[in-house]
Amino acid sequence: MGSHMSWGIIEEEGWRKGPWTSEEDRLLIHYVRTHGEGRWNSVARLSGLKRNGKSCRLRWVNYLRPDLKRGQITPQEENIILELHARWGNRWSTIARSLPGRTDNEIKNYWRTHFKKKERSPSSHQQSQSPSSLEMKGMMALLEENNYNDHKVPSTLLCSMANLYPTTSESEEGHFYYYSMLSNNNASNEELWWDGLWNLDDVRGDFSTTTKATLQNLVAPYC
DNA sequence: AAAGCTTACAACCGCACAGCA
DNA sequence: CTGCTGTGCGGTTGTAAGCTT
Numbered sequence: 001m002g003s004h005m006s007w008g009i010i011e012e013e014g015w016r017k018g019p020w021t022s023e024e025d026r027l028l029i030h031y032v033r034t035h036g037e038g039r040w041n042s043v044a045r046l047s048g049l050k051r052n053g054k055s056c057r058l059r060w061v062n063y064l065r066p067d068l069k070r071g072q073i074t075p076q077e078e079n080i081i082l083e084l085h086a087r088w089g090n091r092w093s094t095i096a097r098s099l100p101g102r103t104d105n106e107i108k109n110y111w112r113t114h115f116k117k118k119e120r121s122p123s124s125h126q127q128s129q130s131p132s133s134l135e136m137k138g139m140m141a142l143l144e145e146n147n148y149n150d151h152k153v154p155s156t157l158l159c160s161m162a163n164l165y166p167t168t169s170e171s172e173e174g175h176f177y178y179y180s181m182l183s184n185n186n187a188s189n190e191e192l193w194w195d196g197l198w199n200l201d202d203v204r205g206d207f208s209t210t211t212k213a214t215l216q217n218l219v220a221p222y223c
Numbered sequence: 224a225a226a227g228c229t230t231a232c233a234a235c236c237g238c239a240c241a242g243c244a
Numbered sequence: 245c246t247g248c249t250g251t252g253c254g255g256t257t258g259t260a261a262g263c264t265t
Contacts, residue, residue, distance in 0.1 A: 017234085017235075018234080018235095019233070019234075020233085020234090038250085038251085039250080040250075040251075041249075041250060041251090053250070053251080054235085054236090054250095054251085054252095055234080055235080057250095057251075057252085058233090058234065058235080059233090059234085061252095062232095062233075062234085063233075063234095090254065090255085091253085091254085092253075092254065093252075093253060093254085104252095104253075104254080105232080105233080105234090105254095106232080108254075108255085109231065109232055109233085110231085110232095112231095112256095113229090113230055113231060113232085114230095
């Protein structure tokens with residue numbers, strides 16, 4: 001689908017809008033390779049793209065990033081989304097951090113098309129592969145019980161994550177380390193925690209641009 | 224076969240926040 | 245302290261493709 005959509009190309013104040021062309025993608029990829037992520041408002045000047053910074057950032061984050069996982073959301077990922085949404089609500093970026101390769105936009109879209117509908121038809125919800133509302137209540141009770149206060153993640157969630165990201169190879173190593181660390185009862189050790197966060201960010205790349213707010217977002221749900 | 228409906232997803236918008244001069 | 249700029253986030257929209265009637 002995607003690039004075939006025909007949003008009319010609009011030029012407003014010199015900025016192009018609408019669907020990206022492969023040439024624009026190429027320019028943006030080249031820009032990121034040479035200058036790194038960030039400084040999005042400089043993209044137009046440095047790359048020749050007639051796109052504003054926001055548009056460039058969005059295109060990169062949601063579509064061009066090399067670590068993106070394409071394809072359908074798996075049932076395991078769906079379970080994680082359900083669980084994390086029950087816990088955090090519409091904090092899509094927070095949820096996305098637990099699903100490497102998935103973007104907040106992707107998860108948000110998935111939620112809207114799948115679960116919003118299910119909310120309206122409770123009977124179909126029970127038939128799905130997702131946990132029933134009763135099961136979810138149990139999970140949430142577990143979550144509340146543990147409350148992440150001692151930096152523990154419920155084993156149910158960790159099982160899903162471990163199943164989802166079983167390998168320790170290459171880019172996923174950091175993530176798995178992160179989850180294993182969380183599952184460790186001794187992981188309340190603050191040092192281990194921050195080690196894990198550094199590791200996570202390292203994997204996500206461009207650690208240098210990670211702001212305090214980003215780290216706070218990362219930590220907040222567990223604190 | 225055609226019309227209407229649903230799903231999927233790319234992209235935009237407005238707001239909030241952090242950092243910096 | 246204040247205003248500006250850059251960035252991130254959540255909500256929303258628009259449209260192609262697929263499905264149903």
